[in-house]
């Protein structure tokens with residue numbers, strides 16, 4: 001318990017900073033979709049999506065290695081299941097980005113395929129944002145419980 005004052009804001013701050021960075025990357029990909037279809041636009045989306053994929057893989061790896069969710073688990077064992085469920089979403093989320101990249105490369109860069117790729121990306125973005133919201137909630141709940149703020 002002695003580490004609460006120092007460790008919690010650091011871990012929470014790091015997690016939130018990474019989530020903000022991922023959100024900015026999502027916005028950049030969306031911005032790249034927001035242009036007329038064509039080979040140049042497709043290459044730009046693929047590049048930004050590739051960057052997002054790299055950051056996402058590193059972020060997931062850090063969360064799985066510990067320091068984020070692990071803290072919550074130690075503090076509050078009943079959150080263990082919620083934390084496991086949220087971490088289990090990582091592989092399918094990465095697979096979804098890979099799918100977007102593959103389809104982007106395989107399809108032609110014409111209007112209809114471009115629209116579809118944009119819709120697919122938005123569906124993925126919603127999934128990722130929901131994942132990060134759940135994750136924040138699990139970690140926050142652990143801290144609140146620890147600090148005596150939970151119901």
Ligand SMILES: [Fe+2]
Pocket residue numbers: 060063086087090131132135
């Ligand atoms: Fe995560």
Ligand SMILES: [Fe+2]
Pocket residue numbers: 019059063132135
């Ligand atoms: Fe996360």
